Amino acid sequence: MARLADIDPAGIQTRLLIGGRWVDGAGGGELAVINPYNGAEICKIAEAREEDVDRAVAAAQAAAPGWARLAAHERGRLLLKLADAIEADKDYLARLEATNTGHPVRDCQNLDVPRTVLCFRYFGGMADKLEGAVIPVDAGFLNYVEREPIGVVGQIVPWNFPLMFVSWKLGPALAAGNTVVMKPSEITPLSTLRIGELIKDVGFPDGVVNIVPGYGGTAGQRIADHPHIGKISFTGSTAVGRSIVRASAGNLKKVQLELGGKGPNIVFEDAVIPAAVGGSAFGIFHNQGQACIAASRLILHEKVADAFLEKFINLARSIRLGDPLDTETEMGPLTSRLHHERVLSFVEVARQEGGEILLGGKTPDRDDLRNGFFIEPTVVRADPSHRVQQEEVFGPFVSVTTFRNDEEALAIANGTAYGLGSGLWTQDLARAHRFAKRLHAGMVWINSYKRVHPASPFGGVGESGYGREMGFEAMREYTQPKSVWINVDAPIPPFYPR
CATH class of the missing domain: 3.40.309.10 (Aldehyde Dehydrogenase; Chain A, domain 2)
Incomplete structure (x- = not known):
């Protein structure tokens, strides 16, 4: 038996990340985080409620123009630095994830952390590879299509693979130039908050990533119906996915759902x-x-x-x-x-x-x-x-x-x-x-099962949802096309001749 050391609760981040600052929840509420191995409390963390989501959205809105204008290779550079920081922190992250989720630490060391690093590296390299298109149209006109970031996106991370899913969602969203309000599960928020610390350490601008752990019925619902969030990415149950679609109707936000399965x-x-x-x-x-x-x-x-x-x-x-x-x-x-x-x-x-x-x-x-x-x-x-x-x-x-x-x-x-x-x-x-x-x-x-890779699109059909995580498809999920027409030398005949 080779048992790794317990996590020191004193070193765990327990507050919300909003606008680049670690803050308490506006309502003063706390969430107890439980160790599934022994049923004991690991720590208490701040609970995000509707007001905290509103503050996070405001911070993301303020950061959005500067992040979108930043050269794509600079966004990629920060994602690559984050991947390096996660790799350097791999032993702590593996123990933290095992303690909070119950994953065997050997799986966290050999699968979860390496896949997280690989995903951030993939999208770090993808940031400046997003290309538009030139469309052959009428003579005398140039028509090109460019892909623009959506703006502020909301992301809801499930409790089963919290560390890995953070990279699946943050990687393409940030590479494409969006800012993020992320809600980890109230059951397993600890590795997400640790990633927030590393995001600050490597120099992401304040407000680009905001982390608001809370309950689905409060913080999650507010993300789903917030009028200034342009897209929501949700991984979880089919029943909750349906409720998110209904909530999204208020501002017709783009929705991406990775839901249940019965493989x-x-x-x-x-x-x-x-x-x-x-x-x-x-x-x-x-x-x-x-x-x-x-x-x-x-x-x-x-x-x-x-x-x-x-x-x-x-x-x-x-x-x-x-x-x-x-x-x-x-x-x-x-x-x-x-x-x-x-x-x-x-x-x-x-x-x-x-x-x-x-x-x-x-x-x-x-x-x-x-x-x-x-x-x-x-x-x-x-x-x-x-x-x-x-x-x-x-x-x-x-x-x-x-x-x-x-x-x-x-x-x-x-x-x-x-x-x-x-x-x-x-x-x-x-x-x-x-x-x-x-x-x-x-x-x-x-002749295999359950293979995943950041370059390969991941998602389902039917009641398993729609949209795709990972791969170039994920970059498209976090952008919207804009068609631009330029009259180069085409004569414009009078439409109403006189």
């Missing part, structure tokens, strides 16, 4: 079973299954189902649960007590509908885990029509069904309202391409 993961009879077992386990059990792109539906060809499940269940049973700060821990606790209760409730739902619990479905019976929000890796055999196959559980909970032929597999895979991530395991190249085209999803992984 189908299809294993064909010709799959390389060891690779499929390992990749499928990562797809559902990484981060305790708390991922919108989790491979939460195993769809197995009946010829390989038994052999696959035997290996898959044995692997799931061997996953090491424990203290997130222990470098040998492979699965930590769920991030909150309320969510722990919600995931466990689906086990009872599965039983009521006639599902078969093949593994797990309960809190582990260990003294060292008793006070944490742990759930054992859970495997449930269920009919495709059951709730556990249709609704997002968002935990270490995978439902299993079988199929006989390709058309049946496709029907099951496309048989939910969601359309975010999906995967398939096969050695048949023609089948792989057919399924990639026909799967109702924004992303398809073939």
